[in-house]
Amino acid sequence: MKLIKLVLPAMILMGGVMVWSSPSHAKAEYTKKEKKACTFCHVDAKKAPKDLNDAGKYYKDHGLSLEGYKSAK
Numbered sequence: 001m002k003l004i005k006l007v008l009p010a011m012i013l014m015g016g017v018m019v020w021s022s023p024s025h026a027k028a029e030y031t032k033k034e035k036k037a038c039t040f041c042h043v044d045a046k047k048a049p050k051d052l053n054d055a056g057k058y059y060k061d062h063g064l065s066l067e068g069y070k071s072a073k
Contacts, residue, residue: 034059034066036066040055041053041055041059042056054071054072055071
């Protein structure tokens with residue numbers, strides 16, 4: 001009985017996390033397609049994955065393509 005009191009709430013919590021968590025928008029296919037590392041478009045892919053640099057903003061605004069992108073460097 002004690003096990004049920006512990007396991008049931010844990011299962012409900014995990015189910016809620018799975019239902020309400022958002023999917024990742026950066027995908028491994030993008031790195032393969034563009035032949036660039038994650039950090040080419042992201043400021044810091046691990047700490048702040050949604051923070052895009054100029055290349056990432058260009059990629060997002062131009063139909064997921066870097067065609068025509070010129071680096072400011």
